[in-house]
Amino acid sequence: MLWTFHGGLHLDDHKALSANKAQIPMLLPDVLILPLQQHIGLPATPFIQVGDNVLKGQMIAHCGSRFTPHPRSAPIHAPTSGTVLAIEDHPVLHPSGLSAPCVVIQTDGQEQWRERQPIDDFLHAERAVLHRAVMKAGIVGLGGAGFPSHLKLEPNSIDTLIINGAECEPYITCDDHLMQHNSDEVVQGACIFARIIGGVKRCIIAIEDNKPQALAAIQQSVAQLQCKTPIVVIAIPTLYPTGGERQLIKVLTGKEVPLGKIPAHLNIIMHNVATSAAVYRAVAKDEPMIARLVTVTGKAVKNAGNVSVLLGTPIDSLLRHCGCDRQNAPVMIGGPMMGMQATTAMPVIKTTNCILAYDSTEMPAQQQARACIRCGRCADVCPVQLLPQQLYWYTKTKDFNQLEQHNLNACIECGCCAYVCPSHIPLVQYYRHAKSGVRQRAVDKKNAEIAKRRNEFKLFRLEREKAERQARHEAKKARTLNKTEKPEDNSDKQALIQAAIARAKAKKAAQQAQQNQDNTAL
Amino acid sequence: MITAITSMAGLALIFGLILSYAAFRFKVEGNPVVEKLDELLPQSQCGKCGYPGCRPYAEAIINANALINLCSPGGENTVHSIADLLNRDFVPLDQSTVVDNRKTWAVIDEQKCIGCTLCIQACPVDAIVGSAKQMHTVITAECTGCEKCLPPCPVACITMVKETPSLALWHWPLPCGAISQKAA
Numbered sequence: 001m002l003w004t005f006h007g008g009l010h011l012d013d014h015k016a017l018s019a020n021k022a023q024i025p026m027l028l029p030d031v032l033i034l035p036l037q038q039h040i041g042l043p044a045t046p047f048i049q050v051g052d053n054v055l056k057g058q059m060i061a062h063c064g065s066r067f068t069p070h071p072r073s074a075p076i077h078a079p080t081s082g083t084v085l086a087i088e089d090h091p092v093l094h095p096s097g098l099s100a101p102c103v104v105i106q107t108d109g110q111e112q113w114r115e116r117q118p119i120d121d122f123l124h125a126e127r128a129v130l131h132r133a134v135m136k137a138g139i140v141g142l143g144g145a146g147f148p149s150h151l152k153l154e155p156n157s158i159d160t161l162i163i164n165g166a167e168c169e170p171y172i173t174c175d176d177h178l179m180q181h182n183s184d185e186v187v188q189g190a191c192i193f194a195r196i197i198g199g200v201k202r203c204i205i206a207i208e209d210n211k212p213q214a215l216a217a218i219q220q221s222v223a224q225l226q227c228k229t230p231i232v233v234i235a236i237p238t239l240y241p242t243g244g245e246r247q248l249i250k251v252l253t254g255k256e257v258p259l260g261k262i263p264a265h266l267n268i269i270m271h272n273v274a275t276s277a278a279v280y281r282a283v284a285k286d287e288p289m290i291a292r293l294v295t296v297t298g299k300a301v302k303n304a305g306n307v308s309v310l311l312g313t314p315i316d317s318l319l320r321h322c323g324c325d326r327q328n329a330p331v332m333i334g335g336p337m338m339g340m341q342a343t344t345a346m347p348v349i350k351t352t353n354c355i356l357a358y359d360s361t362e363m364p365a366q367q368q369a370r371a372c373i374r375c376g377r378c379a380d381v382c383p384v385q386l387l388p389q390q391l392y393w394y395t396k397t398k399d400f401n402q403l404e405q406h407n408l409n410a411c412i413e414c415g416c417c418a419y420v421c422p423s424h425i426p427l428v429q430y431y432r433h434a435k436s437g438v439r440q441r442a443v444d445k446k447n448a449e450i451a452k453r454r455n456e457f458k459l460f461r462l463e464r465e466k467a468e469r470q471a472r473h474e475a476k477k478a479r480t481l482n483k484t485e486k487p488e489d490n491s492d493k494q495a496l497i498q499a500a501i502a503r504a505k506a507k508k509a510a511q512q513a514q515q516n517q518d519n520t521a522l
Numbered sequence: 523m524i525t526a527i528t529s530m531a532g533l534a535l536i537f538g539l540i541l542s543y544a545a546f547r548f549k550v551e552g553n554p555v556v557e558k559l560d561e562l563l564p565q566s567q568c569g570k571c572g573y574p575g576c577r578p579y580a581e582a583i584i585n586a587n588a589l590i591n592l593c594s595p596g597g598e599n600t601v602h603s604i605a606d607l608l609n610r611d612f613v614p615l616d617q618s619t620v621v622d623n624r625k626t627w628a629v630i631d632e633q634k635c636i637g638c639t640l641c642i643q644a645c646p647v648d649a650i651v652g653s654a655k656q657m658h659t660v661i662t663a664e665c666t667g668c669e670k671c672l673p674p675c676p677v678a679c680i681t682m683v684k685e686t687p688s689l690a691l692w693h694w695p696l697p698c699g700a701i702s703q704k705a706a
Contacts, residue, residue: 037689092689094689094692095692095694096687096689096692098687098688098689098692100688100689369697397602398598398599398602399602399606400599400603401606426697429694429696429697430696430697432694433693433694433695433696433697435694436693436694437599437693440693441599444564447564447565447666448561448563448564448565448566449565450664451564451565451566451567451647451664451666452560452565452576454647454648454649454664455565455567455575455646455647457648458645458646458647458648461648
């Protein structure tokens with residue numbers, strides 16, 4: 001039984017441009033540019049030097065010390081053999097277009113591998129051994145998020161493993177291609193996932209029903225291969241954005257992941273099909289994350305299709321390889337809904353699933369935004385059931401409290417609201433701007449609290465020092481006074497003397513009185 | 523008639539007693555709005571608003587009717603939140619106080635420093651360490667960039683450094699084709 005999520009869109013998928021075509025042969029460019037951060041988490045630090053020779057698959061950078069990689073990061077490997085040309089800043093795939101540290105490798109065309117130690121009997125291997133193999137291979141979520149995969153494989157109470165083959169975004173067919181041609185790798189990767197996590201009761205491979213060939217291939221592989229965990233292959237209705245993690249969980253299980261929680265909260269874990277295949281290759285072939293399938297598509301590309309690309313390949317040489325000569329024209333990285341504009345000098349990284357070289361008929365220039373007419377269509381299509389219109393107004397007035405109350409951070413930036421907006425308002429960009437504003441505000445608030453505490457402490461310290469000084473002064477004054485107060489002590493003595501004299505006088509008087517009495521008696 | 527008057531007077535007396543007890547028991551020390559306003563300010567204690575620190579500025583807004591758009595380190599977002607709190611209209615930032623909004627911090631040229639401790643005394647957040655006739659240095663993480671240490675330095679060895687743009691600090695801009703508030 002399947003469920004549905006709120007909203008969503010039936011989009012014109014344009015997948016025919018690149019789907020069901022023979023794989024384009026791999027390209028070995030002269031120079032590979034490897035950004036040191038291709039994942040969410042801490043950036044890697046290179047431990048090779050300029051001029052070093054590297055072998056294919058050799059680890060060249062990771063976070064932490066040389067022998068114990070930091071868990072919240074992913075290592076980077078040399079995609080082919082060659083020489084390190086430079087370690088320098090280079091424009092990377094990021095909406096800002098800013099530069100970040102990269103390792104530049106001159107390839108030698110030898111494709112010489114480092115020594116490999118595949119784990120043959122991976123279905124019976126120790127969990128820790130498999131987990132370490134995944135961590136060392138630098139595998140990250142290949143669906144687009146880039147979260148280090150080994151972090152999602154810690155043993156815990158997971159009972160459902162979902163392999164996400166939905167691939168709902170238009171134009172992109174790399175997962176479809178992978179499932180059709182390497183279905184065994186996907187299924188065996190799922191078995192390895194189940195082995196590492198342990199305690200998985202069922203595994204679901206979910207594929208949108210617009211990919212019948214991929215469905216058939218996966219079903220055949222599941223039937224042929226033996227896996228301890230029962231695997232079911234489910235065809236899900238085509239609807240954008242079913243491929244979203246929370247949306248797919250809703251469709252398959254009817255459960256909603258609570259806001260601010262991760263799927264592990266519901267004992268569910270989800271990995272992409274490409275991640276699954278990469279894990280299989282890392283374990284069974286000791287082949288780290290050095291290449292991936294990329295869809296090169298769009299009407300400006302003569303020879304559109306899927307190609308296995310070495311990480312670090314510059315986009316322009318890849319486009320030329322596919323028969324598209326586009327110098328300095330912008331391309332879309334990712335699909336048209338959630339992708340971003342990039343220039344062709346940037347390199348392919350672990351999370352690059354599609355390069356879309358569009359022409360003007362496919363993606364008309366952004367129309368001038370007009371005023372919001374409050375039609376509410378954005379709220380109808382929002383898969384997270386937010387109020388896009390309200391968020392838009394609050395972003396314009398920078399009302400961060402209201403933005404937080406309206407759960408801005410639950411927005412998955414799927415772009416449905418902007419797609420249906422009759423006024424062509426670029427809503428998603430407003431939300432992205434607002435999200436950075438909310439984050440910045442939290443940081444500023446924390447800094448302000450620290451500064452305030454430190455300022456208050458300084459004032460308190462000055463006050464305390466003043467009081468201490470005063471106390472010292474008083475003590476000193478008291479001491480000097482004590483010295484000058486000796487006359488008073490004398491007066492005490494005087495008093496004693498006086499008292500003694502008085503006593504003597506009284507005694508004398510008493511004696512005299514006694515004498516007088518005696519005299520009268522005589 | 524007399525019953526009515528006495529009962530009303532009795533009630534008035536009882537409520538009066540309750541109210542006077544409450545006024546005594548739940549008395550609010552100081553102006554709570556000042557506290558809230560102070561929380562909205564960036565606490566850099568820079569004095570660029572013309573008041574000696576953040577709290578004095580908050581007090582001046584409440585008590586002396588100071589303008590709400592003088593805090594340049596806080597930027598427009600702070601003006602927005604102050605306007606929300608006080609239910610006043612938003613006023614664009616006062617251009618005379620506007621500075622570049624990137625985070626800045628002070629750096630002491632340790633070769634030149636003579637160890638006079640004047641900057642340590644000027645720093646509102648104790649972000650400078652050092653002692654008499656010893657080299658001083660700034661704890662970058664704690665520096666609020668208020669520039670209060672610059673004027674007292676007799677050898678002018680303190681400079682302000684701006685953070686360089688990087689991926690981690692980058693923010694999505696507002697859409698460029700965005701229509702203005704008025705047109706909307």
